[in-house]
Amino acid sequence: MKIGIIGGGSIGLLFSYYLSMDNNVSIYTRTREQADAINEHGLHLVKHRIEHTPAKVTAVPIQEWKGNDDLTVVAVKQYQLDGLISGIKDKAKGSILFLQNGYGHIKLLSELETAKVYVGSVEHGAVRKNGFTVQHNGLGVTRTAVYKGEDDLLRELSTIAPSGFPFILEPDFKEMLIKKLVVNSVINPLTAILKVKNGELIYNPFYFEIFKQMFYECAQVLDLPNREKYFENLMTVCEKTANNHSSMYKDIENGRQTEIDAILGYLLELSRSKNIKAPLIHNYYHCIKGKEHEREGT
Amino acid sequence: MKIGIIGGGSIGLLFSYYLSMDNNVSIYTRTREQADAINEHGLHLVKHRIEHTPAKVTAVPIQEWKGNDDLTVVAVKQYQLDGLISGIKDKAKGSILFLQNGYGHIKLLSELETAKVYVGSVEHGAVRKNGFTVQHNGLGVTRTAVYKGEDDLLRELSTIAPSGFPFILEPDFKEMLIKKLVVNSVINPLTAILKVKNGELIYNPFYFEIFKQMFYECAQVLDLPNREKYFENLMTVCEKTANNHSSMYKDIENGRQTEIDAILGYLLELSRSKNIKAPLIHNYYHCIKGKEHEREGT
Known part of the structure; x- marks a missing residue:
């Protein structure tokens, strides 16, 4: 081919x-x-x-x-x-x-x-x-x-x-992409701001509280039909990549642009159009945008 | 004496x-x-x-x-x-x-x-x-x-x-302590997690969005009578100490116990007893507790 x-x-x-x-x-x-x-x-x-x-x-x-x-x-x-x-x-x-x-x-x-x-x-x-x-x-x-x-x-x-x-x-292309979006929405921004490896989000009991809240908001905004399935997938990815640093963690560490707009930016817009409150999505979107802004030195 | x-x-x-x-x-x-x-x-x-x-x-x-x-x-x-x-x-x-x-x-x-x-x-x-x-x-x-x-x-x-x-x-002892509590609740956890000086919270437009949200939640939970006055005080402290690192920032950097329980821990309990949703207070409380937990190496 x-x-x-x-x-x-x-x-x-x-x-x-x-x-x-x-x-x-x-x-x-x-x-x-x-x-x-x-x-x-x-x-x-x-x-x-x-x-x-x-x-x-x-x-x-x-x-x-x-x-x-x-x-x-x-x-x-x-x-x-x-x-x-x-x-x-x-x-x-x-x-x-x-x-x-x-x-x-x-x-x-x-x-x-x-x-x-x-x-x-x-x-x-x-x-x-x-x-x-x-x-x-x-x-x-x-x-x-x-x-x-x-x-x-x-x-x-x-x-x-x-x-x-x-x-x-x-x-099902939609389910496939949304599954990945949920994983990226929870793991990427949290690890980049807390500066931890993926596994810490589930092994540190305090971070796990945030992890669950963040998933909950994503599930609300995306109106996920079968939440347990998506949560299980998220947990599995987090366990399998426990010792890795997420791509957004590395982007922030290296002063590169992140994919935050494609990930939480999308969810934030969706939450606004649906009139759903999403305070953690709003928070972590602005945390990452703020980090990118710091890099620009303005 | x-x-x-x-x-x-x-x-x-x-x-x-x-x-x-x-x-x-x-x-x-x-x-x-x-x-x-x-x-x-x-x-x-x-x-x-x-x-x-x-x-x-x-x-x-x-x-x-x-x-x-x-x-x-x-x-x-x-x-x-x-x-x-x-x-x-x-x-x-x-x-x-x-x-x-x-x-x-x-x-x-x-x-x-x-x-x-x-x-x-x-x-x-x-x-x-x-x-x-x-x-x-x-x-x-x-x-x-x-x-x-x-x-x-x-x-x-x-x-x-x-x-x-x-x-x-x-x-008025109550107003005096609550004013300080609001300042500590917003500036301390945000600077400690974002790893920035106090001034960045108001000069970085993305962090300023979080700053305002965090103040809003504190004002809700504390049922502040005259919000503008407390917000003005918060802004003034942030401007005056723009080049400083907050005490909680330094506590986290140096692996010391923070005062998070006296600050956001108090507000979190208050929000629960009043049945008020306080997602950012919940989030930053757990961020700081998680950082303290990391230090303990468990």
């Missing part, structure tokens, strides 16, 4: 590396420098501290993207999607898989005229070491689901996926 | 130093070691980086306290008061001035049989450098008010107070 991957961040590099094993992969980067570096050095993957054989992929600056691939994987942050979506709408001829966190970007997808639109939820941990090297830390799965059209390309993905990089086809 | 000061922490040492200028001061310490050190070295004060002439005070272990002073100043944290109050009740013959933060200790004062009971609110910044040296950082005032009996000793205090250590007599 001819696969195009938009985005040269950690997830874009990770997907390019693994999918290039059985497919013809082109990666589209924001800068020409990064494209040149990938074409020169090949794409490098570090896993379990071992540097694996570099992969051969074609790297192209995003300005030169033609939209001719069978499947385009959009691997940018949700806050970068606004600037890309009209180009995608105009050029994409094949199917598209969107990997953004949150739920706010779903309203953009209805504008796409292409026949098959998919969404995914990535449960891998990855860090970009430089423009052509990605480190694969947390080995997880990629969940995918159909937003529009036939699911044939997703089935193919889960069949051809290399070992160590599985794809799972989920029946 | 014969003044006894209970407590060898920063506030106890600060009051002992200044009041010894015109009074006969005895300081009662928890350990015999500290009493010996003060008797040997005298009491040292550092202000504006200058070491002032040591003061001569009599230091005595608290076990040997007789309660014979004209005025006893109780300068321990509110969480240490429970262990002392029955001794004070049994022995104190003169008047007593309580300097604790919070409002929860007020219910203990009704049990005292001594004729004059006063309360105070300290607006000085002080750090204990060692058992016999205190550093006077934030030059402020001590507000005092009558809880029970005549105000004559408080009037005397405000007359004889040395320059740089003024006492102000306030007409």
